[in-house]
Amino acid sequence: xxxxxxxxxxxxxxxxxxxxxxxxxxxxxxxxxxxxxxxxxxxxxxxxxxxxxxxxxxxxxxxxxxxxxxxxxxxxxxxxxxxxxxxxxxxxxxxxxxxxxxxxxxxxxxxxxxx
Amino acid sequence: xxxxxxxxxxxxxxxxxxxxxxxxxxxxxxxxxxxxxxxxxxxxxxxxxxxxxxxxxxxxxxxxxxxxxxxxxxxxxxxxxxxxxxxxxxxxxxxxxxxxxxxxxxxxxxxxxxxx
Numbered sequence: 001x002x003x004x005x006x007x008x009x010x011x012x013x014x015x016x017x018x019x020x021x022x023x024x025x026x027x028x029x030x031x032x033x034x035x036x037x038x039x040x041x042x043x044x045x046x047x048x049x050x051x052x053x054x055x056x057x058x059x060x061x062x063x064x065x066x067x068x069x070x071x072x073x074x075x076x077x078x079x080x081x082x083x084x085x086x087x088x089x090x091x092x093x094x095x096x097x098x099x100x101x102x103x104x105x106x107x108x109x110x111x112x113x114x115x
Numbered sequence: 116x117x118x119x120x121x122x123x124x125x126x127x128x129x130x131x132x133x134x135x136x137x138x139x140x141x142x143x144x145x146x147x148x149x150x151x152x153x154x155x156x157x158x159x160x161x162x163x164x165x166x167x168x169x170x171x172x173x174x175x176x177x178x179x180x181x182x183x184x185x186x187x188x189x190x191x192x193x194x195x196x197x198x199x200x201x202x203x204x205x206x207x208x209x210x211x212x213x214x215x216x217x218x219x220x221x222x223x224x225x226x227x228x229x230x231x
Contacts, residue, residue, distance in 0.1 A: 004198060031217060041159065042119075042206050042222035073152040088158065092218065098172040100146055101210060101218030107157045 004020040006089050006106030007103050013079055014114050021087060021109040022073040029091030032065050033103070037086045046087075047074070079113050092107045117141045119223035123209050127229045136226045140208030147190045148208040150183055150184065151175070154226075156205065160184055164190065190212045197230045204228075 006023045012020060023032070031050055035043035048060050049065035049072060056063055062075045070087055089106040120139045127218040140147050149161040149203055162172040164182050179205075181193045198211050205223040 033219070035222075040225075040227075042224045045219060045221060048219050061217070090158075092220075100165050101148075101220065102160045102163055102171055102173075103148075103156040103158075103208075103220060104160065104201070 001055070002029075002091065002104045004019075004089060004091055004104055004106040006109055008109060009107065010110040012112045012114065013059045015080060017079055019076040019079055019083075019111060020073060021089075022071060023091075024071045025091055025104075026070070027091070027107075028069040029093060029104075031092040032063070033087045033090045033092065034061075034063050034072070034074045035038070035090060037088060037108070043088060063083035076111075079111075081113050081115050084111055084113050118210055119207055119210045119221055121205075121223040121226050124224065125227045125229070127231065130199060130230055131196050134149055134228065136192050136194075136205050136207075136228070138190045138192075138208030138209075138223055139188050140190055140207065141211075143222060144186070144209035144221075146210045146212065146220075147182075148210075149192045149219060150206045150208065150222075151203040152206065153203045155205050161205075162190075162206060167204045190228070194228075197228075202228055 034046045036104045037043045047063040052069045054065045060077045086108045088108045094101040122137045147164040150158050152158045162176045163170045179195045183191050206218040206225045209225045210220045
């Protein structure tokens with residue numbers, strides 16, 4: 001099946017630092033999404049990317065869809081304590097044919113921000 | 116802002132018992148999903164549901180699992196005879212189809228299932 005490799009597994013940073021994490025896949029995806037999960041809650045959608053090479057921002061978050069459609073990165077600038085959580089990348093094939101948008105998730109990056 | 120809701124938030128059951136996990140997707144969404152997350156692991160796809168039928172399922176979703184949309188608002192996941200390894204967080208998600216076949220999935224808060 002499709003596998004996503006997400007790195008790093010965890011990051012410990014000081015408040016104000018920038019953060020970068022990425023995902024790679026052996027398969028092509030039509031859409032990449034980045035989610036954040038806090039303890040005891042469901043994943044919350046941060047950014048969705050639809051086109052190869054696309055660079056999208058959401059506040060202090062920036063994500064890019066790789067040209068090969070097999071990778072994506074997420075950057076967080078000027079981190080703050082509330083950025084703490086687990087960040088997941090997810091790849092999706094578009095609806096159509098036999099696919100109805102199943103998400104394949106990476107293993108997650110645990111982010112800890114020290115004040 | 117509309118959101119996906121799930122009940123109960125925590126379900127404890129004995130091995131071999133049947134459980135039903137309930138979800139209310141976002142009201143104008145047409146695609147529904149169940150995922151699970153074993154403690155400390157990644158989120159795994161179980162099943163997708165569209166037009167009142169299963170559209171795709173994973174190898175995890177065996178004969179012990181079933182899904183149903185009993186009315187216009189609820190979406191349920193039933194596990195017929197629970198096993199210890201079914202203990203996990205179960206997330207419901209829903210999405211609407213937008214241009215280009217894009218499906219942005221929004222997740223509920225999850226139900227923690229504990230099988231003893």
